Amino acid sequence: MKYISTRGDAPALNFEEVLLAGLASDGGLYVPEVLPTFSKEEIASWAGLPYNELAYKIIKPFVDDCVEDADLKQMIDETYAGFNHIAVAPLKELGTNEWVLELFHGPTLAFKDFALQLLGRLMDYALTKRQERLVIMGATSGDTGSAAIEGCRHSDHLDIFILHPYNRVSEVQRKQMTTIIEDNVFNVALEGNFDDCQEMVKDSFANQDFLGGRKLGAVNSINWARIMSQIVYYFSASLAVGGPHREVAFSVPTGNFGDIFAGYLAKQMGLPISQLVVATNKNDILHRVISGNDMSKGELVHTLSPSMDIMVSSNFERLLFDVYGRDGAAINDLMAKFKTEPVQLDKQRWEKVRELFDSYACDDEETCKLIETVAQETGYLLDPHTAIGVAAARECNRDTSVPMIVLSTAHPVKFPEAVLKAGLESPQLPAHMADLFEREEQFTVLPNELSTVQQFVAKNVHND
Numbered sequence: 001m002k003y004i005s006t007r008g009d010a011p012a013l014n015f016e017e018v019l020l021a022g023l024a025s026d027g028g029l030y031v032p033e034v035l036p037t038f039s040k041e042e043i044a045s046w047a048g049l050p051y052n053e054l055a056y057k058i059i060k061p062f063v064d065d066c067v068e069d070a071d072l073k074q075m076i077d078e079t080y081a082g083f084n085h086i087a088v089a090p091l092k093e094l095g096t097n098e099w100v101l102e103l104f105h106g107p108t109l110a111f112k113d114f115a116l117q118l119l120g121r122l123m124d125y126a127l128t129k130r131q132e133r134l135v136i137m138g139a140t141s142g143d144t145g146s147a148a149i150e151g152c153r154h155s156d157h158l159d160i161f162i163l164h165p166y167n168r169v170s171e172v173q174r175k176q177m178t179t180i181i182e183d184n185v186f187n188v189a190l191e192g193n194f195d196d197c198q199e200m201v202k203d204s205f206a207n208q209d210f211l212g213g214r215k216l217g218a219v220n221s222i223n224w225a226r227i228m229s230q231i232v233y234y235f236s237a238s239l240a241v242g243g244p245h246r247e248v249a250f251s252v253p254t255g256n257f258g259d260i261f262a263g264y265l266a267k268q269m270g271l272p273i274s275q276l277v278v279a280t281n282k283n284d285i286l287h288r289v290i291s292g293n294d295m296s297k298g299e300l301v302h303t304l305s306p307s308m309d310i311m312v313s314s315n316f317e318r319l320l321f322d323v324y325g326r327d328g329a330a331i332n333d334l335m336a337k338f339k340t341e342p343v344q345l346d347k348q349r350w351e352k353v354r355e356l357f358d359s360y361a362c363d364d365e366e367t368c369k370l371i372e373t374v375a376q377e378t379g380y381l382l383d384p385h386t387a388i389g390v391a392a393a394r395e396c397n398r399d400t401s402v403p404m405i406v407l408s409t410a411h412p413v414k415f416p417e418a419v420l421k422a423g424l425e426s427p428q429l430p431a432h433m434a435d436l437f438e439r440e441e442q443f444t445v446l447p448n449e450l451s452t453v454q455q456f457v458a459k460n461v462h463n464d
């Protein structure tokens with residue numbers, strides 16, 4: 001399996017190279033040259049498989065021969081054995097044909113564990129084989145940081161530096177990152193906001209001279225391996241409610257278009273999906289482009305669903321590449337223009353996007369109202385991101401006879417502010433992290449200054 005860049009000008013790579021590369025050298029994102037597809041019969045034959053075995057079936061064609069079969073199996077088995085629910089991704093029924101897919105039973109209580117627990121193992125495996133080391137640098141507004149650190153902490157070949165905005169992440173989120181004390185884990189609290197953190201990581205990727213020959217690896221959803229891992233739970237959820245013999249619909253809280261793009265791929269690979277709903281908060285670029293062909297950066301708004309607070313959805317480029325007939329030059333032009341001004345898609349291309357997706361944007365007030373209503377109706381407590389998913393599902397549902405599955409991306413304990421604003425009590429931390437607030441923390445506060453941060457990284461990376 002070869003991977004090609006959405007901007008058409010970078011060399012095609014194999015899985016291992018894509019895993020370690022992150023962004024393509026032409027600024028594009030890597031996608032498979034040809035997607036694997038599965039027949040209905042084949043998908044049906046997977047009914048009843050444990051999650052790890054299903055994951056192997058779906059992930060194997062993407063990894064191809066870059067990893068020995070037995071090793072791939074073992075990494076997948078270990079990844080999902082570390083989840084705290086026997087079903088790994090259990091489905092809960094909220095109402096008639098309305099389901100919640102709980103993706104928060106991993107070590108850090110958010111769906112990012114599905115991908116990052118495997119990503120860390122895959123990177124470690126590839127680097128061991130190559131006898132190389134990699135430096136991970138990432139910015140986080142909360143969930144990515146802890147999931148990435150949990151995924152990389154046991155690797156002998158990775159040093160991981162996570163930048164979070166000082167005093168601007170929730171206490172649970174900060175503690176989940178800063179209480180992991182390992183030789184290769186560095187938490188930086190930057191005296192700036194999330195955009196400053198992201199800017200610093202971007203600048204560091206663009207010019208890696210400060211690392212003296214070592215290379216940077218990516219853990220955000222531009223890394224193909226993250227998207228790949230997320231395709232699996234669309235299949236598991238469908239199989240659990242009678243697929244592939246019946247269609248299902250999904251509603252997905254998304255900011256960067258990573259999670260919903262995995263659903264789009266599942267559909268292209270043969271899973272009968274009748275509808276894909278994009279659920280966003282006030283940072284609604286995805287909703288604006290899907291509903292009104294307005295692809296323009298808005299102002300960043302801080303919301304009660306902070307993991308979707310972004311202005312630009314990087315993974316949308318992967319969809320545009322398909323919608324524009326895989327014309328890398330056209331995407332290159334479009335993205336160059338979008339850097340400096342709002343863009344509109346060609347009418348015909350935009351209509352294709354509208355055929356594929358419905359969308360809805362929800363403000364904080366509606367989010368809290370929904371958390372409250374659902375708790376009253378069913379006794380089930382939603383986290384604010386999932387609440388937006390439920391709101392969008394109800395708003396956009398095209399056919400109530402089809403099961404609508406809302407992806408629940410985080411445990412409500414991670415976002416107590418929204419739960420309290422909804423007039424409810426915040427739940428208890430799960431048993432395996434009940435002592436989180438007593439654990440020792442370690443992080444370094446640094447000024448919002450690129451050279452200082454880069455010096456800190458260069459000083460702390462390990463040399464073999």
Ligand SMILES: *Cc1c(COP(=O)(O)O)cnc(C)c1O
Binds near residue numbers: 143221258
């Ligand atoms: C990261 C995250 C999202 C958004 O995921 P995308 O990669 O933008 O699709 C939604 N909810 C939670 C809780 C998250 O951590």
